[in-house]
Amino acid sequence: MITFVADTGGTRIKLALMRDGRILGRESFAARSDDGLAPQLPRIAQGLDSLCAAAQVNRDECTAFAMAFPSLIDSRTGRVLAAYGKYADAPQLDLPQWSRKTLRLPLIIENDARMALLGEWQAGAGRGCDDLVMVTLGTGIGTAALIEGIVVRGRHGQAGVLGGHLTVQQDGRQCTCGNRGCAEAEASTSVLPTLAAQSRDYSASPMRHSPVVDYASVFRLAREGDACAMSLKTRAIDIWSSLIVNLIHAYDPERVIVGGGVMAGEEEFFSELERLVLARAHTPWGRVTIVRSELGDAAALFGGEYLSRVGNA
Numbered sequence: 091m092i093t094f095v096a097d098t099g100g101t102r103i104k105l106a107l108m109r110d111g112r113i114l115g116r117e118s119f120a121a122r123s124d125d126g127l128a129p130q131l132p133r134i135a136q137g138l139d140s141l142c143a144a145a146q147v148n149r150d151e152c153t154a155f156a157m158a159f160p161s162l163i164d165s166r167t168g169r170v171l172a173a174y175g176k177y178a179d180a181p182q183l184d185l186p187q188w189s190r191k192t193l194r195l196p197l198i199i200e201n202d203a204r205m206a207l208l209g210e211w212q213a214g215a216g217r218g219c220d221d222l223v224m225v226t227l228g229t230g231i232g233t234a235a236l237i238e239g240i241v242v243r244g245r246h247g248q249a250g251v252l253g254g255h256l257t258v259q260q261d262g263r264q265c266t267c268g269n270r271g272c273a274e275a276e277a278s279t280s281v282l283p284t285l286a287a288q289s290r291d292y293s294a295s296p297m298r299h300s301p302v303v304d305y306a307s308v309f310r311l312a313r314e315g316d317a318c319a320m321s322l323k324t325r326a327i328d329i330w331s332s333l334i335v336n337l338i339h340a341y342d343p344e345r346v347i348v349g350g351g352v353m354a355g356e357e358e359f360f361s362e363l364e365r366l367v368l369a370r371a372h373t374p375w376g377r378v379t380i381v382r383s384e385l386g387d388a389a390a391l392f393g394g395e396y397l398s399r400v401g402n403a
């Protein structure tokens with residue numbers, strides 16, 4: 091059984107053709123999520139054809155389309171329930187119908203962090219552990235939880251995946267969800283340029299002239315002693331660790347997997363994050379293990395392929 095998988099991120103859309111937990115081929119393109127999802131659908135459909143051709147797979151061997159999406163999803167109806175400042179048109183689209191008509195495939199759609207959790211559980215850093223929390227730090231902040239081998243979903247699909255919208259600053263910044271002081275509004279990559287510009291030391295920082303302000307550049311400038319970058323780094327690690335402690339207290343995991351674009355190639359920030367989490371988390375039964383994602387930006391692809399094989403995990 092071959093599955094076509096799309097991980098619809100805020101920055102890039104990743105596509106893969108997969109069979110039995112293996113990637114047969116993959117490609118990606120810029121998401122342009124501000125323009126909505128509808129303009130990207132023809133490109134996704136082309137991706138199925140080009141991936142089948144490259145992998146020398148007959149198009150008819152592909153039996154399902156699995157889509158990871160950065161929002162709340164009603165996995166029973168396949169509807170996207172909300173937009174958080176990206177793909178604003180998605181709640182109005184009938185994606186199951188589009189998939190049936192255009193791809194001639196049934197659609198399995200799920201929150202992207204939940205799919206990443208399933209991927210890591212089956213094939214990555216969560217193997218052998220049935221009590222997991224996943225946190226993805228990137229354009230947005232995604233979370234998901236697995237308790238005693240069962241994915242936490244809740245009546246409306248919200249359980250476990252709204253960690254990016256846990257309040258971490260009581261009088262904090264306005265969030266796209268309507269709340270104030272959410273982790274995503276305080277320490278995701280999408281708000282970093284604004285946070286930097288509002289920082290006290292910004293006028294003296296090289297960040298002022300940088301075309302891209304992301305956490306990789308913040309960590310690099312912090313190592314070089316830039317005061318603005320150092321304060322942004324300290325603040326971000328503080329907020330991420332508060333968020334992870336909240337998730338540990340809520341879902342009782344044995345292992346927390348940290349992934350997302352912020353994790354790319356960073357050693358020292360991760361050990362500081364781990365130190366703060368372990369110092370703050372209340373776990374009288376023992377010690378939570380904090381690990382990095384093993385599958386990186388492919389985690390949700392593996393999770394999507396797994397869901398297409400087992401149905402609702």
Ligand SMILES: [Zn+2]
Nearest residue numbers: 255265267272
């Ligand atoms: Zn929020």
